[in-house]
Amino acid sequence: MSEQALRDHVLYQLGGGGAHLSFEDAIADLPSKLRGAKVDGVPHTCWQLVYHMRICQWDILEFSRNPKHVSPTFPDGLWPETDAPPSEAAWEQELEAFWNDAQQMIDLVADPSTDLLAPIPHGDGQTILREAILIVDHNAYHLGQLVFLRRGLGAWSD
Template sequence: MSSEDQLLRDHVLYLLEGGGAHLDFEQAIADIPESMWGAKVAGCPHTAWKLLEHLRVCQWDILEFSRDPDHVSPAFPDGLWPEEDGPADAEAWENSINEFRSDREQMIELVANPETDLFAPIPHGTGQTILREALLVADHNAYHLGQLVFLRRCLGIWEE
């Protein structure tokens, strides 16, 4: 592997892990009280649960598309958002967090693997590459984690 290839991988991994200007998932999700998981704020279309589940489902979908030619994505956009404002219970909340972490780690492993050609078109795609999909995950996560922090500020549960 060339030093340029490794440098690119390192930069992408840094983004996926919440580096630079990107918000860290663990920081954004930490200590949200159970009573606030489904709380609404006037003018904000999402709850913490809706954002968490959307992050999880989209990241999972991008990961699976990147590596599984038989993957079928959820219907856009409704299949990417939960219908409920809050989780069924604490176990559902924790499962969503843990699945997000697991899928992010699997995307990190895919990018870090020197056998992964970051520039090759994904055979079952329409021009996408692993590099593009990894950057999409980092960008999408950063956007919605920012929304989560804004929501938390509106709910009075975010400390600077």
């Protein structure tokens, strides 16, 4: 596989291509009253999952490009303190930040000057390729949880 073919494949995955559900589809038409709703036996709400996905994606992006980045404390710094968004504006801000950070990772991977396979100088063996795949995997996992949760809330139709 050529370097450009690899780059194109990763960009396709970061953009929601392949077997992965898109973030947009997972949150589409989610009633605001259900964003903080709980389902018996399910540990998280939709708000908590969206927040967690956003903060983790941001953390991975920042680690990838900023040697001075300090990750949030694990696990408390990666989850919101509340079950529901404090406001409609907070929900919208999380969505906007998620999309913005996703685009920044896409831009980083798309940049031909980015060596996808070179170890990140401030890391311990990580590469931009590994970090991009980590975002794809992490988001796919939690998007599946969102769909499962929405089914339990009666807010998902096939």
